[in-house]
Amino acid sequence: MPEGTCDCHFHVFAPHAPLASPRSYTPRIETLDGWLQLADAIGMAHGVLVQPSVYGFDNRVLLTALAAHAERLRGIVVIPPETDGDELMRLHRLGVRGVRINLRNKTGLPLEAVPTLASAIQHLGWQLQFQVGPDGVEAVTRTVLQYGITAVIDHAAFLPVADPAVEPGITALQRLLDTGSAYVKLSAPYRLAAAPDYPGFGALVARLAASHPERLLWGSDWPHTELFEAMPDDADLVSAMLDWLPDEPMRRKVFVTNPESLYWSTE
Template sequence: MSQPDSEAPFCLPRLPLTRLPNKPLPQGTIDTHFHVFRSDAPLNTPRSYTPEIATTADWIAFADRLGIGRGILVQPSVYGLDNRVLAEALAAFPKRLRGIVVIDPETSAEEIARLDRLGVRGVRINTRNKGGLPLAAAEKLAAAVREFGWSLQFQINPDQIDDLAGRLPPLGVRFVIDHLGFIPLTDRAWREHLPALQRLADHVGGYIKLTAPYRLTRDRGYPGFAEVVRALVASHPEKLLWGSDWPHTELWSDMPDDADLIDGMQDAIGDPALARKIFIENAEALFFER
């Protein structure tokens, strides 16, 4: 059993899906960012939060209701280096799911090959949460996963974007920036950070997730998010990924409505051809080539 952690408050439960989006998602949509939790799985101590239980079966029901065809399961920080919950999900849905793990930089090639056969397609580096890997692990991990074609996925602070723009391209692996690099939306502060984010997407292997506006501002309606999405769609439509961020961990107020989030994203993208790229084609090329 997990030890209690007084500094890891319980997350709010997700809202039930009470309606469908105003416009259906493109047929075959891929959710590139979600987490699952099992009630008996041990949690890290220390950790940044204590999750509400949300199982793989719960996500499947959520995805089926919305018409989401496939998904990328991302290892949450509360499980640290223990990827067993993720591995079980991939084994249960080998055609539908791929995974992003958190592994020790010294992990053997044999273990990486085993994970690859399961459907793992990347490693997450998370500088924002207890239990995450630091940026210093990037070089060693890139060398370990390069031959497998995996990507590095980064949950970072906005002040780390410029550093990444210099250190990532020489690593020779594809990389993905979670949640728009956490650039702040309030008071149009995003204008300062957007060019650096676009420089990351300039690189052949660089991708950006258009996810979790509620992590970038506390203002209702997420002012600025649509402007950032439109700017990135105009400059790098082939480098953008959509994810639900379900079940919206680490929130203690203002739990978002999933249909509202999807409506806002689709409205911001606009063009149906570009929507297909962002909701399906880019993720398919990055995660489902095999």
């Protein structure tokens, strides 16, 4: 992987941390030490921790990890929209750089939280990260245009890339990227297509790399939540992504310079 690679999407869990109820899944406990071992093994210099839905508004596991590796990590939290400015500044100093809106899991923040959050976080240079399906992309586009906030889409909006009818979804995603204020994560191909070859995902990567190279990010999606019975091999996933991005300058954009610009440009 390119020197300076950033994993823009992973989660950590901790023994005995209280879980939200109701929730979409019960996690297998995988701690930051596990991600650090993976990062060192495959060459990831930095990472962006994403608050998992199962912890709701309780960001303590994530914030503990950020505090332990302040230079190496950034974080995306889930917070009440009415969180006050002092708390936002505390989170910013710890390395938080955005808030996650999650329409796919129980306890996730809804789109209705966007107006209040966008107003509160803009001066910090934070982003709103959206976990939405294909039917949510146009709403994110409207959000970007209306509130002037930077948006990041998880897992290529879960586009069904093997379906011939996926074309309108790809076009909608490209229109979002056309705003110049959005990024999309080329991550978790197993959530979009069937293993082991993930038909259609490589074509999506090539198409977005040709049209919007400055707007792409990569994430490991470690530890692959909800897939505990059929865990993908991380080395195979990295190898596939490198095959889908064979051009070295393009790899550097996706793995290094794009995340540097998004997550490390504000102090």
